[in-house]
Amino acid sequence: MSATAAASRRQWPLVVALGITQVVSWGSMYYAFSLLMQPLGAHIGASRAVTVGAFSVALMVCGLLSSPVGALIDRYGGRWVMTCGSAAAAALLAALAFVQTPLHLYLVWAGIGVAMAATLYDPAFAVLVRSFRDGHRRAITGVTLFGGFASTVFWPLTQVLMDRHGWQAALWTLALINLLVCVPLHVWAVPADTRRAAAPEGAAPEQRSALGAILRDPSFYWLCAAFTGNALVFSAVSVHFIPVLQGQGLSIAQAAWVGALIGPMQVLGRILEFTFLARAPASRVGAIAMWLLPASLYLLFAADAKIGGLLLFAALYGAGNGIMTIVRGSVPAELYGREVYGAVNGAMATPVLIAKAAGPTVAALVLLAFAGTGSLVLFLAGVATASAALFSLTSSRAGRPTITVGTMGERSER
Known part of the structure; x- marks a missing residue:
């Protein structure tokens, strides 16, 4: 076994630790909100729109801070x-x-947005890319496999806590889980910064030069646009999923049953990526995942309540969403190298997280402008198609400005 492979094997406990903390962080700060929203709003006398707006602010703060947080991890470790x-x-x-x-x-919630920026997938991915000289993509996949169970664990847990002890006690319990599980795991498992100590003098200016070259590359922004459109569509569909399926002629119970398949399909998509697609370039896997989204939406539009078509929609939609999480974490390292990964990945994450916050509102405006959920499905399918085409066209040309002294060494290792 090579020294690099042995080092990577010793680092896999980091994957397990970060996987556990991702379940807790996503479950307590993101998924639990849908259950806590109503009692929280009632407590302060706020409407649903006002309460949801606070959560949107958290997502926007998280997005705006993603790049600065990534730059901190690049420089000081995670x-x-x-x-x-x-x-x-x-x-x-x-x-x-x-x-x-x-x-x-x-x-x-603005403060929670800061905590999200420091704990969710993007900082975890930055830590993995720094820690794994080889195999960081498989490590990212491993962490997302854990993260896929965040809603499975925390929706029922939060509901049980609310039913037995009330919503305030549920929040205190979620806070305690973060304190007793995530804090010690991050202290124990996330490595101290070893690269910075070993880096030659002048490495920091070289990193800034490489980052500047990336940010001057137009293809970088086209890639960001592709990821942003894809995220907006997924966010819009996730919130308006039940009304859209009701518009296709399904009952609420039937729509919920179809929706229940999406979560397992996300996990299955990540398993397929881990087992069969791991050797393919991340940009190529990304193109496949990107095109699965419009394909699923056109299928949904044409399904007309036929159960076979709806099941296939759920399979394609869920698998594409699951794989896209891995692609979002892997493509920046593949195209732009590892030295400034945190800042680059964070810069890509900023518009993506803002799009996730805006997606439900955009979909609601489309529903107001055009009668019928079919028009919404076609609109979102069009956005998804444009995003997939943009990604396919630009991913093969992106990354060229980063061939510098530092990144050439990184690319040769891959």
Whole structure:
């Protein structure tokens, strides 16, 4: 066994630790909101729109901070970034139980957005790319396999806590889980920064030069646009899923049954990527995943309540969504190298997270402008098609400006 392979094997406990913390972070700060939204809004006398707006603010703050947080990890490592993020998540989730006004609600959720930026997938991916000289893509896939169970674990857990002890006690429990699980795991498992100490003098200016070259490359922004359109469509469909299927002639129960297949299909998509597509370039896998989204939506439009077509829609849609999480984490390293991965990945994540926050509102406006959910499905399919075409056209040309002294060495290792 080579020294590099042995080092990577020793680093796999990091994958398990980050996988566990991703389940907790996503489950407590993202998925639990859908259950806590109603009692939280009722407590402060706020409408559903106002309450959801606070969550959207958190996503936007997270997006805006993704690149600065990634740059911090590039320079100092991820141990204290992620540890402080989990500690802040614990404090802010506990504070959420005490909000009294919409202003308090928005301030706390803005703070949770900061904690999200320091703990969710993007900082975890930056840590993995720094830690795994080879095999970081498989490590990313491993962490996302854990993350796929966040809703499976935390939706029923949060509901049980609310039913037995009330929504405020549920929040305190979620805060305690972050404090007792995520904080120690990040301290123990996330490595201290070893690269910076070993880097030659002048490495930091070279990194800034490489990052500047990437940010001056037009294809970088076209790739960002492709990822952003894809994320907007997924976000819009996830929120309006039940009404769209009802528009296709299904009952609420039938729509929920079809929707229940999407989660397992996401996990299955990640398993397929891990087992059969791991040797393919991430950009090629990304093109496949990108095209699965419009294909699934056109199929949904044409299914007309036929159960076979709807099941195939759920399979394609779920698998594409599951694989896209891996692609989003792997493509920046493949195209632009590892030295400035955190900043580059964070810069790509900024419009993606903002699109996730805006997607449901955009879909609602389309529904207002055009009668019928069929028009919404066609609109989203059109956006998804444009995003897939843009990704396919630009991914093969992206990354050329980054061939510098630092990144040439990185590319030769891959």
